[in-house]
Amino acid sequence: QVQLVQSGAQVKKPGASVRISCRTSGYTFTSYEIGWVRQAPGQGLEWIGWISGYNGNTRYAQKVQGRVTLTTDTSTTTAYMDLRSLRSDDTAVYYCARGTTVTRGYYYMDVWGRGTTVTVSS
């Protein structure tokens, strides 16, 4: 079955960087996008970005643009999210999700990872 397995929780100091991995299985990696969404404690969902499993094209939320980089490794069907210059308001659960298209330019997130908790604290 389709699975997205995320790396474990991390604690970082302000100004540091964090990398989260999202290892996928059970589907053709290059035929789908990977989306990233985060959720601050007690808050709603916030989209971070998309990356194409096919060609690595990316699209980022303006709020994190310049601090976030999404990448993929097609040999291991794994997606990565790097977030730099961490601030306390980056404390959140970060989710990866498979993006499926049914019409050009549109993707829905149909399978989600369990989330990775990132805590930014001095």
Next chain:
Amino acid sequence: DIVMTQSPRSLPVTPGEPASITCRSSQSLLHSNGYNYLDWYLQKPGQSPQLLIYLGSNRASGVPDRFSGSGSGTDFTLKISKVEAEDVGVYYCMQALQPQLTFGPGTKVDIK
């Protein structure tokens, strides 16, 4: 960015009764291809979000038919025909028309 709003923000429900959530967008989500780029997600307590409805009215795979989505343009509705105890959680609408995807603030559904 397109701003999404939801009402109510909290919805106590009785099992077996219907329930309805409204989502409004600050701009029309109707694409030139005729689809409304509006999705609904449910986040059950302690779980990851799950897709319920895509493109306004299409149930995702495995979603019970008691869930339905409707609406067009800027006004959308998620209906549960007969609420079950397992339907508790926070429901989010999300627009996918603009490159900057945005979620609504969420509607918390719990049992009365």
